[in-house]
Amino acid sequence: MPANILDGKSLARQIRSELREEVIDFIENNVTIPTLAAVLVGDDPASEVYVRNKRRDCEEVGIGSQLHKLPAETTQEELLALIGKLNKDDAVHGILVQLPVPEQIDTDRVLEAISPAKDVDAFHPQNVGRLVQNRPVYLPCTPHGCVQLLKRNNIETSGKHVVVVGRSDIVGKPLSVMLAQRGADATVTLCHSRTADLPSVTRLADILVVAIGRPNFITADMVKPGATVIDVGINRTDDGLVGDVDFAAVSEVAGHITPVPGGVGPLTRVMLLVNTLNAARRLVTSY
Ligand code: GUN
Numbered sequence: 078m079p080a081n082i083l084d085g086k087s088l089a090r091q092i093r094s095e096l097r098e099e100v101i102d103f104i105e106n107n108v109t110i111p112t113l114a115a116v117l118v119g120d121d122p123a124s125e126v127y128v129r130n131k132r133r134d135c136e137e138v139g140i141g142s143q144l145h146k147l148p149a150e151t152t153q154e155e156l157l158a159l160i161g162k163l164n165k166d167d168a169v170h171g172i173l174v175q176l177p178v179p180e181q182i183d184t185d186r187v188l189e190a191i192s193p194a195k196d197v198d199a200f201h202p203q204n205v206g207r208l209v210q211n212r213p214v215y216l217p218c219t220p221h222g223c224v225q226l227l228k229r230n231n232i233e234t235s236g237k238h239v240v241v242v243g244r245s246d247i248v249g250k251p252l253s254v255m256l257a258q259r260g261a262d263a264t265v266t267l268c269h270s271r272t273a274d275l276p277s278v279t280r281l282a283d284i285l286v287v288a289i290g291r292p293n294f295i296t297a298d299m300v301k302p303g304a305t306v307i308d309v310g311i312n313r314t315d316d317g318l319v320g321d322v323d324f325a326a327v328s329e330v331a332g333h334i335t336p337v338p339g340g341v342g343p344l345t346r347v348m349l350l351v352n353t354l355n356a357a358r359r360l361v362t363s364y
Contacts, residue, residue, distance in 0.1 A: 079328050079329060080306070080327075080328040080329075080330075080331040080332055080333055080334040081332065081333045081334070082328075082333075082334060082335075082336055083226055083230055083305075083307075083333050083334065083335045083336075083340060084336075084339065084340075085222075085226060085335060085336075085339055085340040085341055085342065085343045085344050086339040086343045088225070088226065088229055088230075088343070088344065089343035089344050089346065089347045090343075092225070092344075092347045092351075093134070093137060093138050093347055093350070096138045096347070096350055096351065096354065097137070097138045097139055099354060100138050100139040100140055100354060101139060103354065103357065103358065104139065107357075107361045109357060109361055110139075110140070110141040111140045111141065111170050111171075111353050111354050111356070111357030112140065112141035112142065112143065112168055112169055112170050112171070112353075112357070113131070113132075113135055113140060113141070113142045113143070113169075113170070113171040113172075113173060113197065113349070113353045114142075114143045114145060114163045114166075114169045114171070114172050114173070115128050115131060115132060115142060115143065115144050115145065115173050115175065116145045116147070116156070116159065116160070116163075116172070116173065116174040116175065117144065117145070117146050117147070117175045118147045118148075118149065118151050118156060118174070118175075118178045118179055118182065119147075119148070119149035119151075119178070119179050120149060121177070124175045124176075124177075127175060128144065128175050130346060131173070131346060131349060132144060134346050134347070134349070134350055135350065135353070138350055140350060140353055140354065143169065145159060145163075147159070149179050150179075150181075151179070151182070152181065152182075153181065153182045153183060153186065153187070156174075156178070156182055156187060157186070157187070157190050160172065160174070160187065160190045160191055161190070163195070164190075164191070164192040164195060167360070169195065170195060170353060170356040170357040170360050171195055171196075171197035171349075171352060171353040171356040171357075172191050172192070172195045172196070172197070173197055173198055173349070174187055174188070174191065188200045188201060189201060189202060193214070194214075194356065194359060194360070195356055196215060197215060197349060197352035197353050197356055198215075198217065198218065198349075198352075199213070199214075199215040199216060199217040199218070199251075199352070200217070200246070200247075205246075205251070208251060208254060208255070209254055211258045211259065211260075214355075214359070215352045215355065215356075216255070216348065216352070217247065217248075217251045218345045218346075218348035218349050218352065219247060219248045219252075219288075219309060219341065219345045219348075220248060220251045220252035220255050221255075221344075221348040221351075222341050222343075222344030222345040222347070222348050223252055223286060223307050223309065223341055223344070224252075224255060224256070224261070225344055225348070226307065226335065226340070226341065226344055227284070227305070227307075230333065232284070232305050232333060234256055234261045234262060234263040234284065235261070235262035235263070236262060236263075236264070237263050237264070237283040237284055238263070238264050238266070238281055238282055238283050238284075239253075239256050239263040239264070239265045239266070239282065239283070239284045239285075239286065240265075240266045240268060240278055240279050240281060240282035240284070240285050240286070241253050241256075241265060241266070241267050241268065241286045241288070242268045242269075242275070242279065242285070242286065242287045242288065242289055242295070242321075243268075243269065243287065243288035243289040243290075243309075243321075244267055244268075244269040245288060248288040248309050249267060249269075249286075249288050250267070252286060252288075253265045253267045263284070266278060266281070266282075270289075275299070276298060276299045279295065279299040279300065280298075280299060280300065280301050281301065282300075282301060282304055283301070283304055283305065284304065284305045284306075284307065285299075285300060285301075285304055285305070285306045285307070286307040286309065287306070287307070287308055287309060287310060287320075287321040287322055288309035288310065288321065289310065289321050290310055290312060290321065291310070291312070291321055292310070292312040292314050292319045292320075292321065293319060293320075293321070293322070293323040294310075294321045294322070294323075295308075295321060295322040295323060295327060296323050296326060296327070297323065297326040297327050297329060297330045300327050300330045300331055301330075302330050302331075302332075303331070303332040304330075304331050304332060305331065305332060305333040305334075306322055306327055306331045306333070306334045306335070307335050307340070307341060308320035308321055308322040308324070308334070308335050308336075308337050308340055308341070309321065309341050310322070310337065311337060311338070311342060318337060318338050319337060320335075320336075320337030320340070322334070322337075324336065324337065
């Protein structure tokens with residue numbers, strides 16, 4: 078029997094409509110519009126699309142957004158100066174520097190310069206540390222999107238074996254930590270490019286999460302029948318956008334599966350809005 082499709086697009090729409098109510102309520106009570114400042118350096122077309130979509134999402138739920146577009150030859154000092162200004166600006170609650178930045182700029186320095194209180198990507202080492210200690214201020218957007226997709230589809234993680242493929246700072250590492258925490262209570266295996274006999278590990282997964290950026294990498298023989306498969310990959314190929322999972326073949330084996338597009342991506346976007354509203358709440362309550 079083909080797998081159930083985990084429809085991220087409609088779930089994201091539902092969460093956005095919940096958020097819209099919360100934003101209206103916040104504005105009424107605080108006379109402040111929660112505002113995201115997006116910083117885009119250079120003219121990478123994919124980054125331009127991502128930032129445009131993020132701003133459109135903000136508009137849809139009543140969150141304000143600013144675009145700070147800097148030329149490709151911007152120096153590190155110039156970018157740090159802008160971040161310093163946004164850190165101090167009380168009208169800005171969340172700051173996002175779209176990655177990647179041009180090569181003359183040190184990404185780590187930039188991410189560390191963003192005030193942890195306004196770090197709605199949750200990339201600052203302070204926010205990463207707090208996440209590991211299970212007292213997060215902000216949850217990173219893509220891992221949080223994956224967790225919400227599981228929760229809101231009533232897919233139990235407690236006592237389950239989750240196998241995460243890919244150890245990136247943005248997805249694999251934080252998601253492994255989050256699912257192993259008290260509350261989620263999964264047993265987590267984190268796999269990467271040096272994992273020996275990967276298929277023998279992925280076949281153990283009750284929940285398989287794949288975030289490696291290799292089109293159609295996970296094949297049907299790598300999946301336990303009935304498993305939940307979360308595909309975080311977005312790969313541009315001659316056949317259009319495809320995930321890291323061979324969707325057609327794996328959906329014949331899996332119990333639940335996310336499509337690409339329309340799976341994790343829409344939830345990642347919505348979690349940025351959640352963090353921006355939380356940032357505004359924290360700022361007005363001076364927490
Ligand atoms: N580039 C690709 N993904 C992301 C993300 O989640 N946040 C930022 N700031 N840049 C990205």
